[in-house]
Amino acid sequence: MTEEHLEATVSLRGVLFSPSADVLVVKRTSDGGWELPGGRLSPHEDAHEGVHREIREETGLDIDVGRPIHAVSWRNDDGRGRFAVYYWCEITDGAATGADDDGCPVSLSHEHTDHAWLSPEDAVGRLSDVQERAVSIATEVYGP
Numbered sequence: 001m002t003e004e005h006l007e008a009t010v011s012l013r014g015v016l017f018s019p020s021a022d023v024l025v026v027k028r029t030s031d032g033g034w035e036l037p038g039g040r041l042s043p044h045e046d047a048h049e050g051v052h053r054e055i056r057e058e059t060g061l062d063i064d065v066g067r068p069i070h071a072v073s074w075r076n077d078d079g080r081g082r083f084a085v086y087y088w089c090e091i092t093d094g095a096a097t098g099a100d101d102d103g104c105p106v107s108l109s110h111e112h113t114d115h116a117w118l119s120p121e122d123a124v125g126r127l128s129d130v131q132e133r134a135v136s137i138a139t140e141v142y143g144p
Contacts (some may be wrong), residue, residue, distance in 0.1 A: 006073055008081030012024050012051045013038030013131070015138040016087035018104050023123040023135055026058060027114040034116075034126040036086070036134065054106060059115070060107030062092045069141070070134040086134035 013036040016024040025034045039054040041047065046131045048065045050075040055063055066088035073083045091104055106115045116126075 003046075006075075006081045006083070008073055008083040009040070011038060011040055011082070011084045012047055012054065013084060013134070014051055014055050014058065014065065014087050015069065016059075016061070016089040016091070016116050016133050017138075018053065018071065018091055021120075022117040023120050023138075024059065024061075024104075024106070025116050025118060025126055026060075026108065026112040029111055029113050032113075033128075034081050036127065036131050038086075039111075045084065048087075051089070055089065058109045058111055061104065063089045064092050065089050070137050072130055072133070074130055082130075084130065086131075086138070088138050 017035060018024070019064050025036060027034050031131040035038050037055045037058045038051060039058070041050040042053075045053075047068075050065060051065045055061060071084070071090045073081065076082055103116065108115060118126070120135050124135050127135065
């Protein structure tokens with residue numbers, strides 16, 4: 001039994017697949033790092049609803065939220081506790097029309113400056129170790 005319990009910020013993120021099996025990554029305004037779309041829950045919000053809301057707010061995309069694929073805790077570079085749950089997600093039928101590189105129109109919020117639809121292998125190269133693992137699990141175990 002551990003004596004020190006982790007106090008952590010909780011976030012929910014989606015490994016979001018396009019119809020062509022690419023993964024969406026977004027570039028943070030705050031530090032220029034790349035991440036999977038998602039964020040924090042509102043008080044009393046259902047987890048699936050929270051993931052859907054966060055991704056829609058950040059990207060303008062309507063998505064289907066699937067099952068959780070990975071949950072992990074860690075400490076960031078500042079020593080702060082983090083806990084994240086990653087969900088397998090896909091673009092809803094009919095949402096994949098538009099002028100984006102992958103045919104999926106993305107409308108970024110102020111939280112992000114850029115986005116890319118990348119193969120799972122290329123997405124892994126841009127993400128933190130924690131998020132790389134979520135993409136790997138999503139593609140290896142569940143597939144697009």
